[in-house]
Amino acid sequence: MDAGEILGTVPMPAIDEHRVLVPPGVSGALEWIASEGELTDMEPVARIAGQTVTMSELWPVRKARPVRERLDLTEPLVTGQRVVDLLFPVAKGGTAAVPGGFGTGKTVLLQQIVKWCDAEVIVFVGCGERGNELADSLGSLAELVDPRNGRSLLERTVVIANTSNMPVMAREASIYTGMTVAEFYRDMGYGTVLLADSTSRWAEALREFSSRAGELPAEEGYPAGLSSALAAFYERAGRVTTLGGQEGSVTAIGAVSPPGGDMTEPVTAQTERFVRCLWSLDRDLAYSRHYPAVTWRRSFSRDVDLVAAWHSGQDRSGWARDRARTMELLTEADRLSSVTELVGLGGLPPRERMVLLAGRLLREAVLQQSALSSHDAYCSAPKQAALVEMVLAIYDRLVSLADAGVPPTTLEDFDLSGVTRVRDEVPPDDASGVELRRDEVLDALQKLQAEVLPSPGAGP
Numbered sequence: 001m002d003a004g005e006i007l008g009t010v011p012m013p014a015i016d017e018h019r020v021l022v023p024p025g026v027s028g029a030l031e032w033i034a035s036e037g038e039l040t041d042m043e044p045v046a047r048i049a050g051q052t053v054t055m056s057e058l059w060p061v062r063k064a065r066p067v068r069e070r071l072d073l074t075e076p077l078v079t080g081q082r083v084v085d086l087l088f089p090v091a092k093g094g095t096a097a098v099p100g101g102f103g104t105g106k107t108v109l110l111q112q113i114v115k116w117c118d119a120e121v122i123v124f125v126g127c128g129e130r131g132n133e134l135a136d137s138l139g140s141l142a143e144l145v146d147p148r149n150g151r152s153l154l155e156r157t158v159v160i161a162n163t164s165n166m167p168v169m170a171r172e173a174s175i176y177t178g179m180t181v182a183e184f185y186r187d188m189g190y191g192t193v194l195l196a197d198s199t200s201r202w203a204e205a206l207r208e209f210s211s212r213a214g215e216l217p218a219e220e221g222y223p224a225g226l227s228s229a230l231a232a233f234y235e236r237a238g239r240v241t242t243l244g245g246q247e248g249s250v251t252a253i254g255a256v257s258p259p260g261g262d263m264t265e266p267v268t269a270q271t272e273r274f275v276r277c278l279w280s281l282d283r284d285l286a287y288s289r290h291y292p293a294v295t296w297r298r299s300f301s302r303d304v305d306l307v308a309a310w311h312s313g314q315d316r317s318g319w320a321r322d323r324a325r326t327m328e329l330l331t332e333a334d335r336l337s338s339v340t341e342l343v344g345l346g347g348l349p350p351r352e353r354m355v356l357l358a359g360r361l362l363r364e365a366v367l368q369q370s371a372l373s374s375h376d377a378y379c380s381a382p383k384q385a386a387l388v389e390m391v392l393a394i395y396d397r398l399v400s401l402a403d404a405g406v407p408p409t410t411l412e413d414f415d416l417s418g419v420t421r422v423r424d425e426v427p428p429d430d431a432s433g434v435e436l437r438r439d440e441v442l443d444a445l446q447k448l449q450a451e452v453l454p455s456p457g458a459g460p
């Protein structure tokens with residue numbers, strides 16, 4: 001037998017089964033295998049070429065577990081978080097960093113992904129953050145029911161806790177331990193996600209070690225090896241063919257907490273170089289309670305093209321077009337709103353005022369998403385698409401009304417709260433509920449046009 005081959009399985013209803021593999025480095029004739037029954041994880045289950053195999057395995061956590069082949073990334077990790085899935089998607093096997101100052105919503109965003117993403121196994125590393133926060137989130141995880149099988153979500157979630165009150169010695173290892181656990185399940189042929197909150201606390205542990213060891217510090221006291229340590233960590237993510245010939249993946253997502261929200265500090269700046277996606281949290285958005293506070297100005301995703309191709313394959317070829325229009329409108333609305341500060345709203349032509357209105361609708365009806373709402377915390381792909389299409393269709397109608405001569409103030413004063421409320425009013429899977437709302441609003445706008453601009457000859 002060769003490394004990676006399946007020796008046997010243990011029922012594990014949350015993910016189907018736990019697969020017992022021939023460990024890396026072991027191969028040869030199978031001399032003995034345990035018969036079916038209950039065994040502990042340290043008891044022998046097989047002997048291969050004189051080596052005893054147990055269900056648990058020792059592995060030096062700083063070292064990546066071997067794979068047969070690294071594969072191209074092909075599909076998105078669906079997180080159910082609209083700003084991520086619609087604007088800055090991450091591929092299964094990809095990497096993302098979430099930089100943001102204190103209180104901007106890093107932990108909430110990571111927790112939302114733990115709860116709703118479509119990975120099979122989740123590994124959450126609580127690294128140097130406050131213990132009571134971790135305890136709270138564990139409590140809420142335990143209450144959550146896995147939508148796939150009705151079981152507790154905790155049954156397929158591994159939590160590695162190294163909170164701020166625990167020894168700094170263990171902190172450096174916690175991130176690697178999480179990655180190794182994620183690779184261990186990947187090797188069984190599962191899609192896994194590793195979330196680390198926060199990689200900055202880990203980098204601080206690296207700094208503390210190197211200063212104790214008397215190393216010459218580099219930027220802001222961090223060791224010269226910081227950048228290679230970060231690179232080595234994110235490189236362990238990927239989609240692979242395992243040694244046993246199965247397909248598996250590790251997606252790595254790390255929060256970054258720059259002191260004072262300074263995005264140019266070394267850990268943030270270095271991390272940005274090594275990740276495929278950046279979900280940058282903005283203090284001003286968070287202060288104005290625009291959550292998740294992911295800004296479209298600094299965030300990026302290098303996985304957009306492959307995700308667009310994947311959506312097309314799923315009969316959703318509109319995804320890329322809607323994303324492009326959304327980004328364009330958001331950017332243009334930002335530009336116009338700074339122009340407005342100088343010239344006032346009245347100084348803008350009607351069409352540009354409609355862009356401003358569309359920007360607001362996109363922010364409020366699509367990008368904002370309440371983690372606390374039972375309808376809104378998770379959003380299925382069809383409901384996401386319907387929300388974007390609704391806002392774009394309304395924007396197109398507003399432009400045509402403005403072109404027809406309806407005064408922009410009338411359009412700006414028109415009650416569009418139904419548009420911004422619908423994400424919270426219809427269930428997570430209900431795209432048709434959103435379409436219904438879109439049609440109601442489009443009808444109402446049509447009526448408005450008829451009232452404001454009576455057609456010629458229709459008068460008394």
Ligand SMILES: Nc1ncnc2c1ncn2[C@@H]1O[C@H](COP(=O)(O)OP(=O)(O)O)[C@@H](O)[C@H]1O
Pocket residue numbers: 100101102103104105106107108109291292293369370371372
């Ligand atoms: N998606 C969201 N929905 C509702 N509230 C949110 C959301 N994201 C963040 N918040 C609010 O922001 C607060 C701080 O978020 P948190 O994730 O703890 O910040 P950080 O980890 O960046 O310090 C939360 O307690 C919550 O009140």
Ligand SMILES: [Mg+2]
Pocket residue numbers: 106107108129
């Ligand atoms: Mg936090």
